[in-house]
Amino acid sequence: MNKKITIIGGGNNGLTMAAHLAMTGHDVCLWNRTAKTIEKILQSSEISISGKLNGIAKLSKATTDIEEAVKDAGYIFVTQPAHTHCELATKMAPYISPDSIVVLNPGRTFGALEFYNTLKKCNCKNMPLVAETQTIIYTCRKSGEDSVMLLAMKTGTLLSCINHPDNETVIKMLPEILQQFFHPAHSIIETSIGNVGMILHCAPVLLNAGWIENKKTEFLYYYDGITPSIANFLEKLDKERVLVASKFGVNVPSAQQWLQESYLVEGDDLYQSLQQVISYKTIDAPNSLHHRYIYEDVCTGLVPLEAVGKALGVNMKITTLLIDLANEIMNEDFRKTGRNAENLGLTDEIIDKLIKNPVGFRFV
Numbered sequence: 020m021n022k023k024i025t026i027i028g029g030g031n032n033g034l035t036m037a038a039h040l041a042m043t044g045h046d047v048c049l050w051n052r053t054a055k056t057i058e059k060i061l062q063s064s065e066i067s068i069s070g071k072l073n074g075i076a077k078l079s080k081a082t083t084d085i086e087e088a089v090k091d092a093g094y095i096f097v098t099q100p101a102h103t104h105c106e107l108a109t110k111m112a113p114y115i116s117p118d119s120i121v122v123l124n125p126g127r128t129f130g131a132l133e134f135y136n137t138l139k140k141c142n143c144k145n146m147p148l149v150a151e152t153q154t155i156i157y158t159c160r161k162s163g164e165d166s167v168m169l170l171a172m173k174t175g176t177l178l179s180c181i182n183h184p185d186n187e188t189v190i191k192m193l194p195e196i197l198q199q200f201f202h203p204a205h206s207i208i209e210t211s212i213g214n215v216g217m218i219l220h221c222a223p224v225l226l227n228a229g230w231i232e233n234k235k236t237e238f239l240y241y242y243d244g245i246t247p248s249i250a251n252f253l254e255k256l257d258k259e260r261v262l263v264a265s266k267f268g269v270n271v272p273s274a275q276q277w278l279q280e281s282y283l284v285e286g287d288d289l290y291q292s293l294q295q296v297i298s299y300k301t302i303d304a305p306n307s308l309h310h311r312y313i314y315e316d317v318c319t320g321l322v323p324l325e326a327v328g329k330a331l332g333v334n335m336k337i338t339t340l341l342i343d344l345a346n347e348i349m350n351e352d353f354r355k356t357g358r359n360a361e362n363l364g365l366t367d368e369i370i371d372k373l374i375k376n377p378v379g380f381r382f383v
Contacts, residue, residue, distance in 0.1 A: 021046050022093025023079075024194065027107060029057040032124060033098035034167045035159040038068040038076035043196045048080040050088035052099075057081055059165040067166040070159075089114040094122070094194065095147075097134075098155070100311040101127035101319035102357075108134045112141035119147040120189055122178070126151020127319040128211045129363050131181050132382060136364055150189050153177040153210045154281075156200040158298045170298035172200060173281045177213060179204035181382040205269065206377045212264040212327075213271040217320025218257045220312035223249055224305060225344055231304055241299040250290035256337045257289075260324060266331040267377045308349065317345045322357030323365075330360065330370050 021044070026037040029051035041047040049066075051057045060066060064078045082088050089095060089111050099107060104123060115121075115138070123130045131151035138146060158171040178201045179186050186203035193201065204210045223244045230236050230244075238244055245253070257274045264271040272280060275289045278296060286292035293299065305312060321342050328335040346353055360366075373380050 023048060023091055024094045024096065025050060025088045025092040026096050026098060027088070028098035029060070030098060031159050031161050031167065032155045032157055034060075034066050034161060034165075035068065035157045035169055036096055036098060036124070037078060038066040038167060039072060039157075039169070040194060040196065041066070041076035041078050042068070042072065042074055043194075045194060045196075046079045047076075048082065048088050048092070049078055050082055050085060052083065054083050057083075057164070063165065065165065067163070068169055069162070069166070070169040071172060072169050085110045086114045089119075091116060092119055094120050097121065097123045100315040101125070101130050102311075102315045104130055104134050104319075105137050108137035109141050112138050112143040115143060115145055115147055117145035117147060119145075120192060121147050121149045122189075122193075123149070123151040124156075125154050125214065125216065126210060127216060127315065128214050128323040129207070129358060129365070130211070130319065131179065131207060132211075132363055132365075133358055135181055135383070148180060148185060148189055150178055150180045150186070151207070151210050152201070153204070153213045154216065156197075160301065168301075170301065171282070174200055175202045175280065176200055177202055177204040177210050179207045179210040181207055183207070183378050183380075206267075206380075207382075208264060208267045208269040208373070208377050209271060212260060212267070212269070212324065213277075214260075214320055214324075215257075215274045215277050217316045217324065218253055218260060218274045219245075220316040221321060221345065222253055222256060222341055224308065224310065224312045225341070225348060226252070227304065228308060228348060231306065231308060238304050239300065240302050240304040241293050241296065244304050245290065245293055247290045250288065250293065252337075254289050256341065259328060259333065259335055259338050262333055263324060263328040263331060266333060267374055269377055313345060313349060317342060317353045318357035321345075322354055322359055323363060325354075326360040327365065327370065330365075330367060331374070 025048045060081045066076045135149045278292045284295035
């Protein structure tokens with residue numbers, strides 16, 4: 020049965036996923052918060068895709084009406100930045116079906132837990148299965164308002180629900196064309212603490228702030244912006260992330276190992292591995308500090324990582340330094356607005372139980 024698939028978000032990832040699924044014969048509805056971003060698609064219901072996949076994808080629907088998008092959807096793939104997940108769950112709560120599967124692409128750190136808890140707080144009567152991915156399966160960029168370029172696809176992307184026994188079941192229930200790209204995680208710790216976006220995104224933006232705000236300068240984000248010294252700093256940050264996971268008895272790959280597994284590259288260190296990723300050669304640096312690499316990856320990556328790490332007694336010196344720097348440069352309090360332990364419901368008791376049984380522990 021060809022169930023309705025709803026893609027939430029008209030950005031790089033959202034348009035690519037919508038085009039990919041529509042071109043393989045699926046009933047795809049695209050939702051975006053504002054009409055302006057997807058104005059052409061609202062008129063034509065078409066997305067042009069090039070690169071690893073070429074053609075014109077015909078959607079069944081494009082809309083800015085959340086009820087129209089979510090109602091009766093078999094699958095809801097959320098591709099909006101993770102700092103919008105709470106707001107999106109609030110909007111979806113009245114219309115979601117108990118037969119739906121919600122997949123956060125990606126969830127960043129404890130995204131599925133936040134999304135599920137928000138639905139409950141909104142008195143959602145039809146609680147769906149909620150899953151998160153460690154990262155997106157596409158390396159892609161919008162080439163126009165209604166066009167995208169698919170540069171690469173990642174296999175073996177980890178997926179986890181808030182309760183481990185559901186992981187393999189959810190993957191088997193996904194559209195067959197997507198199943199090959201996902202692998203069931205051992206627990207939500209693997210996808211959440213395995214979030215490498217917070218390692219590769221936040222620090223390079225903050226440490227290149229002068230160049231990003233210089234309107235005369237353009238540079239490639241990964242190739243030019245992550246120099247050997249910045250890569251060395253990222254490795255120190257990454258060691259704290261890996262250590263936090265180990266306290267739960269879970270092994271997560273380092274950022275360098277993740278690059279090597281996802282893009283089949285080699286290198287003696289993180290810098291060399293990044294330089295080998297061919298698809299990164301076309302990715303420009305942000306043109307503003309007000310970018311999801313800060314507002315998503317600090318709020319929904321570094322903040323919960325620091326909170327959990329400190330609760331476990333881990334020295335989070337580099338993570339703390341980076342959050343403090345982000346707060347001062349952006350004049351924000353990301354620890355207050357981000358996914359802190361309190362709003363995630365990660366009490367000391369739950370963290371202790373997770374340490375004792377990271378695979379078998381059930382949040383609900």
